[in-house]
Amino acid sequence: MSSAPTNTEATAAPEVTPQQIDASCRIPLLVIFGSSAAWLIVSAILSFIASLKFHSAALLADCPFFTYGHVQAGAFNTLLYGFIAQAAIGVMLWLIARLGKTTLVQGGFAAVGAIFWNLGVTLGLIGIFLGDGSGYEWFEFPKYAAPVLLAGYLLMGAVGGFTFAERKTTELYPSQWFLLAALFWFPWIYATAVALIHWYPAVGVMQSIVHQWYAHNLVTVWLGSIGIAAVFYFVPKISAKPLASSNYALLTFWFLLIFGGMGGMHHGMPVPAWLPALSTVMAFMLIGPALAFVLNLHWTLEDDYSAFNSSVTMKFVLAGAVAFFAGIVIQAFGAIPQVSDILHFTFFTVAVDKLMLLGFASLVLLGGIYYILPRVAGVEWPFASALKFHFLLGITGVLLLVLPLALGGAQQGALLASDTGFMDVSSASMKFLYISILGDLAWLAGSLLLLGNVKMLVYHLVKPLVLGCVTDSKKSKTREATV
Amino acid sequence: MNQGPLVFLGVFVTLVTSWFGMIFVPQIQVGELKPVPAEVSGGLYPAAKPGVAQQGAEVYRQQGCYYCHSQQVRQSGVQFDVILMEMGEKTNEVAKIVLQANPRFGDKAVKQLLKQLPKPVLSGANFEETKKTVDKLKDAGAKFEMQVIALGADLNRGWGARRTVANDYLFERTVMLGEQRIGPDLTAIGLRRPDAAWHLNHLYAPTTEVEGSKMPSYTYLFEKRPIGRTPSPDALKLPAAIAPAGYEVVPKPEAKALVAYLLSLKSNAAVFEAPMKPEPKKEDPAAATNVVNAASAVTKP
Structure with missing residues (x-):
């Protein structure tokens, strides 16, 4: 049970090779990762425009489509659904196939599902620009985009589910527990939110409760599960050391699900007082599984952190793991009523969101994409040297976004609690927002490197097919992809 | 051993628990609120x-x-004022209680004070202190009123008459509580x-x-x-x-x-759950930083 993927793969049944598994994932994962790289750029550009608007409110002000409320919503939702969720599903499908030592079952359906998903994200973004946003942060896609997204997920999720059922291994590796949970968690929470906000709107603040529950589950449990599954796969795999403790992984798993599932309401919400109180307790309890998670990684790599330098994927996933732990701890302390009174409603909450979405989810998934895509495509990264630059830009971007926003938010909260005039509070935040623009730019630059690489990779893959040149195609397929 | 079904069952139970606790139970509690x-x-x-x-x-x-x-x-806490309305029959006893609550007044000052009622005998006190005094006054047969004063930065800014409660949003098709205060809170902008x-x-x-x-x-x-x-x-x-x-x-x-x-947008109706402040001052563009002084609606003990 505690065996690392490296060990279990040595005893794999000879009939399915990793190459065959990768080949079965080729079409769906090219669609999924290709489009998520494109959405990453869209979100980074929108986020950059939104940041600029703080400094020049007149920017694009005459165009109703690009008012701040639309651009910011567009940036958040394309990041969350276009890039993060889509890439997470891609990583999930590949891990399910690889860890189950079986080819992807009916991968074509996953590709169709991905097309639906992208259609849903596109519809959602257009809807936001047209003013059809739902009014709930992170859940802005309008009523008509939701069924398309859900259909897309059900197709991809079904492929994941059937592939999981077809697994050739009897014992489950820890990552597989997380993946199994993730497979079912998303459709349940998303369908609940769609039903109670769009289809049969709940009365009054019940909608806010549903919204907070959904957003918290989405990031902490769903993205948390897939992210941790990926880290538990890549770290032992790349360092060639078995995961230190499967008991600790088990603890991380159950407590993440149990505590993570009950939270998200902040102090002072106009809801029954036990909801924020329970959420605060659960926010603290989550430190346990998060600590077990990072300790497990530390024990795995204890003797030798050299793998960190040898692989870009290792760098991405370890940075993501640290961000996850930091995010959980900060959220716990931010949930204390007296602290929440000061910090909630400030840029501090944005900083925590960015830490979880960019620092944790995005970095881990980028590490996954950089590892998986060349293998499933059978083509090496055309600009291999760009990978480490993307890592540097990504880390810089996360730090330059999270730190200034957290500090600026703390100052904003302290000033709001004092008798400083509102406009003075507002102008005091500006210098922090200036620095965060640099973060946006670094993140955008890194994202461009990924897109450029993916574009050239697809070009290298498609060129021989288009030319009909068989010899070229053979050559590129036999090239061993390494990161 | 095939752990798949076991893990699946566990995940399912956890998910149902989360859904039941955070969606179903609140739905029963606040999902069917009616105007009061x-x-x-x-x-x-x-x-x-x-x-x-x-x-x-x-x-x-x-x-x-x-x-x-x-x-x-939001409201971060409450304070209490106790106002003595009538002494009742046991005047000496009441005077003693008032003196206990305000030791710095001295015997004479208290007697002077109690000549012209109503008079506040306790102000800005915490719950325990207030309860002690109020219980004693009750036993002594005095008549008094208690005011609950809501505290909090939001209230000090004059952003609302009281903290907002679930009923304030009953007729909102979309409840936009907001995530940030890049601009001021609009609860009572009307x-x-x-x-x-x-x-x-x-x-x-x-x-x-x-x-x-x-x-x-x-x-x-x-x-x-x-x-x-x-x-x-x-x-x-x-x-x-x-x-x-x-x-x-x-x-x-x-x-x-x-x-x-x-x-x-007003949210200024008196409700059972939340102590009030008087109507927020109208914002003067020249002085956007009005701090409304603490005072509150009267609630009988």
Whole structure:
């Protein structure tokens, strides 16, 4: 049970090779990762425009489509659904196939599902620009985009589910527990939110409760599960050391699900007082599984952190793991009523969101994409040297976004609690927002490197097919992809 | 051993627990709230918004106003004032109790104080202190009133008459509590800024009304047209610097609806759950930093 993927793969049944598994994932994962790289750029550009608007409110002000409320919503939702969720599903499908030592079952359906998903994200973004946003942060896609997204997920999720059922291994590796949970968690929470906000709107603040529950589950449990599954796969795999403790992984798993599932309401919400109180307790309890998670990684790599330098994927996933732990701890302390009174409603909450979405989810998934895509495509990264630059830009971007926003938010909260005039509070935040623009730019630059690489990779893959040149195609397929 | 089904079952139970605890139970508790008889006016609270304000709520959502404005007032604690109304028969005993509560007054001062009732005998006290005094006064047969004073930065800013409660949002199709306060909280904007013309000017050109405002202008909610023979009565009265010569700026229906919505935002009805502050002071543009002094509605013990 505690065996690392490296060990279990040595005893794999000879009939399915990793190459065959990768080949079965080729079409769906090219669609999924290709489009998520494109959405990453869209979100980074929108986020950059939104940041600029703080400094020049007149920017694009005459165009109703690009008012701040639309651009910011567009940036958040394309990041969350276009890039993060889509890439997470891609990583999930590949891990399910690889860890189950079986080819992807009916991968074509996953590709169709991905097309639906992208259609849903596109519809959602257009809807936001047209003013059809739902009014709930992170859940802005309008009523008509939701069924398309859900259909897309059900197709991809079904492929994941059937592939999981077809697994050739009897014992489950820890990552597989997380993946199994993730497979079912998303459709349940998303369908609940769609039903109670769009289809049969709940009365009054019940909608806010549903919204907070959904957003918290989405990031902490769903993205948390897939992210941790990926880290538990890549770290032992790349360092060639078995995961230190499967008991600790088990603890991380159950407590993440149990505590993570009950939270998200902040102090002072106009809801029954036990909801924020329970959420605060659960926010603290989550430190346990998060600590077990990072300790497990530390024990795995204890003797030798050299793998960190040898692989870009290792760098991405370890940075993501640290961000996850930091995010959980900060959220716990931010949930204390007296602290929440000061910090909630400030840029501090944005900083925590960015830490979880960019620092944790995005970095881990980028590490996954950089590892998986060349293998499933059978083509090496055309600009291999760009990978480490993307890592540097990504880390810089996360730090330059999270730190200034957290500090600026703390100052904003302290000033709001004092008798400083509102406009003075507002102008005091500006210098922090200036620095965060640099973060946006670094993140955008890194994202461009990924897109450029993916574009050239697809070009290298498609060129021989288009030319009909068989010899070229053979050559590129036999090239061993390494990161 | 095939652990798949076991893990699946565990995941399923956990997911159901989360859903049951955080969705189903709250739905039973607040999902079927109804308007309640208002404590002061005697009508039902909340009342449905007028149609045009409801349309305005849609505009508020469409433009993403909730990205910068919250609609939620929080309270961080309470204090109590006790006001003695009548001494009753056991005057000496009551005087002793008042002296115990205010040792620094001294015997004489207390007697002087109690000559002209009603008088506050306890102010800004915490719960334990208040309860002790109130219990004693009750036993002594004195008549008194207790005031609950809500504390909190949001209340000090005059952003609301009290903390917001679930019932305030009963008729909102979309509940936009907000995530950030890049702009001020709008829970009671209808009380702080009751002037529709101010709101229209502010939406058209925010900096004319609030210096240094970061709010984008919503010019596209207005129509700029040549002034005809009879100028529109709706036309904005803009400062000369930005008024376009020969043109008038007339709000489109969306702008009017949005303002009607903003003016409808009050959340000032007295409710059982939350102690009140008096009506927030109207905001004076010159002094946006009004701090409303603590005082509160009277609640009988």
